[in-house]
Amino acid sequence: MRVTIVEVGPRDGLQNEATILEPAVRAELCDRLAAAGLSRIEAASFVNPKRVPQMAGAEEVLAATQRRPGTTYAGLVLNERGYERAVAAGVDEIHYAFPVTDTFALRNQNATVADSVALAGRLVARAREDGLRISVTLSVAFGCPFEGRVEPERVLQIAEQVQAAGPDEIILADTIGVGVPRQVRELVEGTRALGATVGCHFHNTRNTGIANALAAVESGAMILDASVGGTGGCPFAPRATGNIATEDLVYLLHGMGYETGVDLQALIACAEWLAERLGRELPGQVYRAGGFAPVAG
Amino acid sequence: MRVTIVEVGPRDGLQNEATILEPAVRAELCDRLAAAGLSRIEAASFVNPKRVPQMAGAEEVLAATQRRPGTTYAGLVLNERGYERAVAAGVDEIHYAFPVTDTFALRNQNATVADSVALAGRLVARAREDGLRISVTLSVAFGCPFEGRVEPERVLQIAEQVQAAGPDEIILADTIGVGVPRQVRELVEGTRALGATVGCHFHNTRNTGIANALAAVESGAMILDASVGGTGGCPFAPRATGNIATEDLVYLLHGMGYETGVDLQALIACAEWLAERLGRELPGQVYRAGGFAPVAG
Numbered sequence: 001m002r003v004t005i006v007e008v009g010p011r012d013g014l015q016n017e018a019t020i021l022e023p024a025v026r027a028e029l030c031d032r033l034a035a036a037g038l039s040r041i042e043a044a045s046f047v048n049p050k051r052v053p054q055m056a057g058a059e060e061v062l063a064a065t066q067r068r069p070g071t072t073y074a075g076l077v078l079n080e081r082g083y084e085r086a087v088a089a090g091v092d093e094i095h096y097a098f099p100v101t102d103t104f105a106l107r108n109q110n111a112t113v114a115d116s117v118a119l120a121g122r123l124v125a126r127a128r129e130d131g132l133r134i135s136v137t138l139s140v141a142f143g144c145p146f147e148g149r150v151e152p153e154r155v156l157q158i159a160e161q162v163q164a165a166g167p168d169e170i171i172l173a174d175t176i177g178v179g180v181p182r183q184v185r186e187l188v189e190g191t192r193a194l195g196a197t198v199g200c201h202f203h204n205t206r207n208t209g210i211a212n213a214l215a216a217v218e219s220g221a222m223i224l225d226a227s228v229g230g231t232g233g234c235p236f237a238p239r240a241t242g243n244i245a246t247e248d249l250v251y252l253l254h255g256m257g258y259e260t261g262v263d264l265q266a267l268i269a270c271a272e273w274l275a276e277r278l279g280r281e282l283p284g285q286v287y288r289a290g291g292f293a294p295v296a297g
Numbered sequence: 298m299r300v301t302i303v304e305v306g307p308r309d310g311l312q313n314e315a316t317i318l319e320p321a322v323r324a325e326l327c328d329r330l331a332a333a334g335l336s337r338i339e340a341a342s343f344v345n346p347k348r349v350p351q352m353a354g355a356e357e358v359l360a361a362t363q364r365r366p367g368t369t370y371a372g373l374v375l376n377e378r379g380y381e382r383a384v385a386a387g388v389d390e391i392h393y394a395f396p397v398t399d400t401f402a403l404r405n406q407n408a409t410v411a412d413s414v415a416l417a418g419r420l421v422a423r424a425r426e427d428g429l430r431i432s433v434t435l436s437v438a439f440g441c442p443f444e445g446r447v448e449p450e451r452v453l454q455i456a457e458q459v460q461a462a463g464p465d466e467i468i469l470a471d472t473i474g475v476g477v478p479r480q481v482r483e484l485v486e487g488t489r490a491l492g493a494t495v496g497c498h499f500h501n502t503r504n505t506g507i508a509n510a511l512a513a514v515e516s517g518a519m520i521l522d523a524s525v526g527g528t529g530g531c532p533f534a535p536r537a538t539g540n541i542a543t544e545d546l547v548y549l550l551h552g553m554g555y556e557t558g559v560d561l562q563a564l565i566a567c568a569e570w571l572a573e574r575l576g577r578e579l580p581g582q583v584y585r586a587g588g589f590a591p592v593a594g
Contacts, residue, residue, distance in 0.1 A: 143589055178589040180552030181511060204504070206589070207545040207582040208552070211508035214478060241582065248504040255477030255505070285504040285538065292440055292475040292503070 003217050003258045005246060006199065006225045007038040009274070010061070011045050011076055012243055013231035015054045019278045023057035027064030029274060033228060034068040036266035038246070042095055042225075043073045046082035062089040072133065078109055083123055087130055096123050097137035097173065100158050103146035104139070113158060121165040128166070136162050137171040137201060141187060142179030152183065156190045169197040169223060174212065177205025177241070181215035188219040199223030202244045204230060204283065209244035210252055217258065224249060229271040229282030245284030247271055251291060264291050300514050300555045302543060303496065303522045304335040306571070307358070308342050308373055309540055310528035312351045316575045320354035324361030326571060330525060331365040333563035335543070339392055339522075340370045343379035359386040369430065375406055380420055384427055393420050394434035394470065397455050400443035401436070414458045421462040433459050434468040434498060438484060439476030449480065453487045466494040466520060471509065474502025474538065478512035485516040496520030499541045501527060501580065506541035507549055514555065521546060526568040526579030542581030544568055548588060561588050 010026050010033070021029070030043050043065060049056035058075060065073060074093035075086035086094060098116035099105045105113050120136050127134035141155045159170055172187050184200065191198045200216040200223070202209040213224050230245030247267045253260050264286075271287035281288070307323050307330070318326070327340050340362060346353035355372060362370060371390035372383035383391060395413035396402045402410050417433050424431035438452045456467055469484050481497065488495045497513040497520070499506040510521050527542030544564045550557050561583075568584035578585070 148589075176589075177586065180549055182553050205582060205586045206548050207501070207507050207542065208549055210504050211511050211549065214508050241586070245504065251503050252477055252505055252508065256479050285502060289474065289502045289538070292445075292473075 001258055003253055003260055004040060004223045005038060005249065005260055005262065006040045006042060006074075006223060007033050007228060007246055008042040008201070008225045008243060009033065009227035009229065009231055009246065011042040011055070012225070013227035013229070015045060015052055016232060017054060017278055020054050021277060023060035024064050025277060026061045029228075029270075030061070030065045030073070031068070032270045032273060033267075034066075034071045036270050037260070037262040038267075039070060039261060040072050040074065040093070042076060043091070044089070045076040046085040046089070047076070047078055058085065059089045062091060077123070079119065080122065080126075083126060087132070091132070093133040093135070094123065094127050095135050095137060096120060097139050097171075099139040099144070099175070100141055100150060100155050101144040101147045104144050107146070117158060117161045120162050120167070124165040124167050133168045135169045135171055135199070136167045137173050138162070139173045139175045141172045142174040142183050143176060145176050152186050152190060155187055156194070159191045159196065160194050163194045163196045169199050171199040171201050171223065171225065173201035173225075174203055175201075177203035177209065179212055180208055181211050184212045184215040185219045188216050188221045192220050197222060199225065201225035203232065203242060204244050205241050210248060213244055213249055214252060214256065217253070228267065228284075229274050229287060230284035231274070231278070231282055242283050245271070245282070245286065247286045248284055251286045298555055300550055300557055301337060301520045302335060302546065302557055302559065303337045303339060303371070303520060304330050304525065304543055305339040305498070305522045305540060306330065306524035306526065306528055306543065308339040308352070309522070310524035310526070312342060312349055313529060314351060314575055317351050318574060320357035321361050322574060323358045326525075326567075327358070327362045327370065328365070329567045329570060330564075331363075331368045333567050334557070334559040335564075336367060336558060337369050337371065337390070339373060340388070341386070342373040343382040343386070344373070344375055355382065356386045359388060374420070376416065377419065377423075380423060384429070388429070390430040390432070391420065391424050392432050392434065393417060394436050394468075396436040396441070396472070397438050397447060397452050398441040398444045401441050404443070410455060414455060417459050417464070418462040421464050425463070430465045432466045432468055432496070433464045434470050435459070436470045436472045438469045439471040439480050440473060442473050449483050449487060452484055453491070456488045456493065457491050460491045460493045466496050468496040468498050468520065468522065470498035470522075471500055474500035474506065476509055477505055478508050481509045481512040482516045485513050485518050489517050494519060496522065498522035500529065500539060501541050502538050507545060510541055510546055511549060511553065514550070525564065525581075526571050526584060527581035528571070528575070528579055539580050542568070542579070542583065544583045545581055548583045
């Protein structure tokens with residue numbers, strides 16, 4: 001069985017790093033990831049560069065990337081202005097993300113959840129007109145740093161509203177890394193029951209990320225976000241660590257008999273390259289320990 | 298449902314640390330762990346201190362520990378001489394471990410697998426006579442650094458021979474951290490089918506440790522080894538990282554609705570205390586990120 005990995009390292013992975021990488025280096029990262037077999041790459045964030053200086057030069061990243069045939073390049077957008085920039089920059093795919101709690105939504109995007117759902121509808125409609133794929137991510141779906149526990153019923157209610165707009169997929173995100181597989185199974189199954197194609201986005205902050213990823217695919221999620229080397233974090237949770245590491249995820253999935261299309265050794269080399277660029281050891285485990293051929297294939 | 302955690306931090310956790318802790322400090326670690334609710338503690342290793350200087354003074358550790366009522370204190374032994382030392386030191390429980398591949402067994406203990414199975418029989422018989430609990434651990438059951446992939450049939454064959462001797466439990470150990478949940482499910486179910494009470498011992502070297510732990514309990518394993526802070530490693534695999542962190546495991550298990558008897562906040566404090574003693578940040582994630590009350594309970 002096939003699981004599609006969406007590589008978010010160039011965006012979610014780098015947006016909280018102390019070391020700012022130039023657009024040309026981020027484009028090279030995209031190229032190396034594509035060469036390792038990652039077929040979907042979140043290449044840039046079309047947000048205000050004053051708010052997130054790490055993501056400045058999104059257009060330059062897209063322009064410098066060697067668009068590999070068969071690979072799709074996505075841009076994160078948080079509003080219609082960002083959408084327009086992403087389209088002008090030539091992305092293949094739009095990623096729109098919003099938090100499912102009002103407290104986080106107001107702090108993060110100065111909008112309520114209801115505003116965000118309405119915006120999701122407008123963005124999906126525009127993407128349809130423009131012939132672009134679009135995914136909608138529900139952030140803090142497993143817990144919120146301000147509101148604490150998030151009830152699954154509430155997430156599913158929002159997912160239902162989003163699904164009515166008809167995005168290509170809905171991504172359930174554990175933005176602060178508090179979720180456990182029990183929640184994953186419930187939310188993935190509930191969202192699938194709405195007729196959605198479901199993906200998940202996990203952070204490994206409390207070491208549950210890989211267990212959650214497995215629970216997700218075994219519950220029918222077809223898509224998993226991950227970042228090479230396990231880079232990333234959350235600006236609102238200072239001690240939060242990164243996304244699940246793509247190479248750790250690939251090691252697990254291949255060991256479980258899933259196909260990903262990714263060359264693990266090439267991906268490990270990519271993590272080593274990125275660690276040098278960032279001047280620090282990254283949280284991923286497999287790039288340090290090495291694969292184990294008889295299991296990882 | 299209840300899952301029993303065997304805290305192996307004072308033994309497996311510390312045996313590869315660069316910083317050697319005095320027996321009195323190791324005894325204090327045991328006391329802190331017991332106070333946090335860990336009811337089974339692997340307190341010491343009765344091996345040759347010339348081979349493992351970190352474990353010197355096993356008798357002193359046992360003597361200095363405040364034996365908390367209801368808590369059992371175990372010692373690792375690798376031969377009958379060690380068994381006799383452990384009994385004389387007053388352990389409640391014997392842990393005997395041997396590798397399931399001849400290459401590792403010969404390098405590690407200068408014995409074949411057949412020799413080790415025979416020794417297991419003698420140790421179980423002696424423990425029965427002495428009225429002590431005894432568990433037998435099958436090391437490198439998920440992969441061997443020298444022989445590579447280990448066939449489950451081979452592990453189950455050895456498990457059957459061990460089970461015939463009648464230990465209290467059989468622990469399946471992923472010594473070098475290469476296993477994935479598919480293997481865990483197969484081996485746990487196969488070993489249970491032999492009539493054994495089954496436990497598992499995971500290292501998080503490739504980030505699969507927590508996913509493996511969940512697979513183990515969901516397949517009917519009742520016992521999980523873990524080390525506070527995720528300390529530990531393998532002398533034969535220099536880049537291997539530690540055992541799964543006890544506090545990370547407790548976070549997962551509580552979130553999944555299992556009972557452990559452990560106070561997560563007290564355990565986090567214990568990990569912080571140990572990190573100070575060892576003078577380094579430990580691999581555990583939850584002690585750095587903090588719990589998340591609505592999930593972790």
